[in-house]
Amino acid sequence: MTKKFVLGIYDDEDVLLQAIENVRAAGTNIYEVFSPYPIHGIDDVLGIKRSRLPIVAFFCGLFGTSFALWMQIWMLGFDWPMIIGGKPHIALPAFIPVTFELTVLCAAFGMVITFFIVTKLKPSFKVNVFDKRSTDDKFVMAIEVKEGVTNMPALNDLLRSNGAIEVNEKEVIK
Amino acid sequence: MTEERLIISRKTTNKFFLMIAIGVVLLIAGIIIAAMSSGGHHAEGHGEAAAAGHEAAHWSKRLYMNLWLNNVYFTGIALVGVFFVAVQYVAYAGWSVLIKRIPEAMGYYLPIGGAVMLITFLLGGHDIFHWTHDYLYNQFLEDGVTPNPQYDPIIAGKAPYLNFWFFLIRMIAYFVLWILFFNWLRRNSISEDLHGGTDYYHKSIRISAMFLVVFGVTSSTSAWDWVLSIDTHWFSTMFGWYVFASWWVSGLSVITLAVIVLKQNGYLKLVNANHLHDLGKFVFAFSIFWTYIWFSQFMLIWYANIPEESLYFIERLGGNGGHFKWIFFTNLLINFAFPFLVLMTRDAKRQMIMLKIVTIAILIGHWLDFYLMMMPGTMRTDAGIGFIEIGTTLIFLGVYLITFTKGLTKASLVPVNHPFVEESVHHHV
Numbered sequence: 188m189t190k191k192f193v194l195g196i197y198d199d200e201d202v203l204l205q206a207i208e209n210v211r212a213a214g215t216n217i218y219e220v221f222s223p224y225p226i227h228g229i230d231d232v233l234g235i236k237r238s239r240l241p242i243v244a245f246f247c248g249l250f251g252t253s254f255a256l257w258m259q260i261w262m263l264g265f266d267w268p269m270i271i272g273g274k275p276h277i278a279l280p281a282f283i284p285v286t287f288e289l290t291v292l293c294a295a296f297g298m299v300i301t302f303f304i305v306t307k308l309k310p311s312f313k314v315n316v317f318d319k320r321s322t323d324d325k326f327v328m329a330i331e332v333k334e335g336v337t338n339m340p341a342l343n344d345l346l347r348s349n350g351a352i353e354v355n356e357k358e359v360i361k
Numbered sequence: 362m363t364e365e366r367l368i369i370s371r372k373t374t375n376k377f378f379l380m381i382a383i384g385v386v387l388l389i390a391g392i393i394i395a396a397m398s399s400g401g402h403h404a405e406g407h408g409e410a411a412a413a414g415h416e417a418a419h420w421s422k423r424l425y426m427n428l429w430l431n432n433v434y435f436t437g438i439a440l441v442g443v444f445f446v447a448v449q450y451v452a453y454a455g456w457s458v459l460i461k462r463i464p465e466a467m468g469y470y471l472p473i474g475g476a477v478m479l480i481t482f483l484l485g486g487h488d489i490f491h492w493t494h495d496y497l498y499n500q501f502l503e504d505g506v507t508p509n510p511q512y513d514p515i516i517a518g519k520a521p522y523l524n525f526w527f528f529l530i531r532m533i534a535y536f537v538l539w540i541l542f543f544n545w546l547r548r549n550s551i552s553e554d555l556h557g558g559t560d561y562y563h564k565s566i567r568i569s570a571m572f573l574v575v576f577g578v579t580s581s582t583s584a585w586d587w588v589l590s591i592d593t594h595w596f597s598t599m600f601g602w603y604v605f606a607s608w609w610v611s612g613l614s615v616i617t618l619a620v621i622v623l624k625q626n627g628y629l630k631l632v633n634a635n636h637l638h639d640l641g642k643f644v645f646a647f648s649i650f651w652t653y654i655w656f657s658q659f660m661l662i663w664y665a666n667i668p669e670e671s672l673y674f675i676e677r678l679g680g681n682g683g684h685f686k687w688i689f690f691t692n693l694l695i696n697f698a699f700p701f702l703v704l705m706t707r708d709a710k711r712q713m714i715m716l717k718i719v720t721i722a723i724l725i726g727h728w729l730d731f732y733l734m735m736m737p738g739t740m741r742t743d744a745g746i747g748f749i750e751i752g753t754t755l756i757f758l759g760v761y762l763i764t765f766t767k768g769l770t771k772a773s774l775v776p777v778n779h780p781f782v783e784e785s786v787h788h789h790v
Contacts (some may be wrong), residue, residue, distance in 0.1 A: 281660070
């Protein structure tokens with residue numbers, strides 16, 4: 188299935204940010220914006236919601252803490268009790284370094300794995316580069332064309348009046 | 362960029378003086394109560410302590426300990442102000458320019474801190490430091506033959522470092538160096554406001570780099586001198602870091618709290634949630650850093666369980682009749698668990714009310730931390746938190762606030778000609 192996109196090409200970061208605001212204010216949905224580098228404040232103007240990844244991190248960390256404590260208490264306290272350095276079987280201060288490390292490990296791995304799953308990032312992942320110049324020195328704003336709904340000339344005017352140096356159309360296999 | 366002048370009204374200054382007055386009243390009341398209740402109580406039961414060279418705790422000892430505790434705490438906070446500015450310069454930091462006048466003004470307490478420290482040491486040195494007693498160092502009594510029962514070979518072995526004159530010289534040297542660098546940085550910063558240009562900025566970076574070297578050494582040695590040597594027999598290689606961590610997170614809390622209070626009173630208009638977010642991150646991160654240092658010190662001593670090392674923690678846990686146990690655990694709860702859980706989310710770091718609650722808690726927590734470092738080794742079971750403690754703290758707080766706010770009024774709150782001021786205005790996290 189192919190989808191049709193209108194691409195507005197920009198060559199200035201500030202013009203782009205202003206254009207995004209105006210295009211969204213005009214009621215047009217922006218599919219995606221491509222930029223050679225991260226732009227400060229673009230999340231806000233695009234209306235992208237804050238990532239919920241920190242919540243995942245918190246619960247993965249919590250899991251790491253509980254798992255580490257459970258593991259050490261069970262192993263050294265119940266499964267194979269040993270006296271080490273004259274300390275009690277369940278010697279909490281000695282368990283803290285491992286608990287700390289496992290908390291960090293679980294939080295970090297949990298975040299990375301969740302990120303891969305959510306973004307469907309895997310070795311066979313194909314990237315649709317709408318316009319190769321967005322990896323060099325241009326910014327590309329992609330707007331999905333809905334047959335019969337999108338007013339093409341008006342959209343063209345909207346993009347150009349907001350500083351687009353070019354407006355192209357492109358069909359992408361999805 | 363427009364100047365922003367802080368105006369401290371007469372009413373506000375009067376509030377600070379009232380704070381000092383209440384402190385003095387509480388202190389006097391506390392001393393009277395302590396003087397009346399002591400006497401009979403201490404006469405018995407302290408034979409053992411007296412034999413070990415301790416005098417029975419007197420109200421004056423408690424007063425000196427409180428002066429010392431508060432002065433070390435507030436001097437550290439003042440010093441951290443200078444350290445913060447220096448770090449920002451050396452790191453070429455842009456975000457902090459709008460708030461840099463606040464840590465800068467914190468250093469105005471340093472001369473007072475130096476004077477109080479010197480006077481307290483000269484008057485109450487024997488009460489604070491066990492090692493200042495001469496009889497510990499003589500192997501033999503006056504006849505030169507009879508062994509001195511009070512001779513302490515461990516303390517005598519530390520005499521090249523821990524002796525009255527060298528200690529005094531070091532103390533004066535620290536304050537001279539700190540005040541010198543504080544004035545130097547401050548002068549450059551104010552001249553920059555008047556004349557502009559980047560010369561002052563580059564010069565400030567060089568001064569800051571020099572100060573950081575001085576601070577790196579003196580922050581550790583001053584911690585050994587003023588805090589560690591109270592427990593003369595004990596030693597810990599983590600201690601310099603531990604005191605620094607405590608000072609640093611308290612100082613960051615003061616900076617954050619001052620920024621919020623100024624902002625809520627209509628100053629620092631250009632400071633926004635992004636700057637608070639970064640300050641919040643600092644407070645959050647260094648609460649964890651303090652805990653890390655605390656635990657590194659505790660766990661190794663706990664695990665090795667060598668008597669001369671573990672004594673320090675025994676005095677603070679089960680020893681002294683469990684007198685300090687609650688502070689020991691409160692310390693961890695208020696300085697680690699509370700800021701860690703509350704400041705974890707992004708939203709909490711961007712809200713003034715959350716930051717306010719946490720920074721105030723941390724300031725109380727680290728006062729308790731210093732209390733826990735100093736009191737068990739000196740006051741033992743006679744330590745308490747009563748009128749004397751609260752009174753002395755209020756006096757110091759009042760004096761600190763007067764010098765700090767007075768320092769703030771001396772220059773524009775916005776360093777108008779700092780080369781990175783524009784970057785700071787547009788700071789975005």
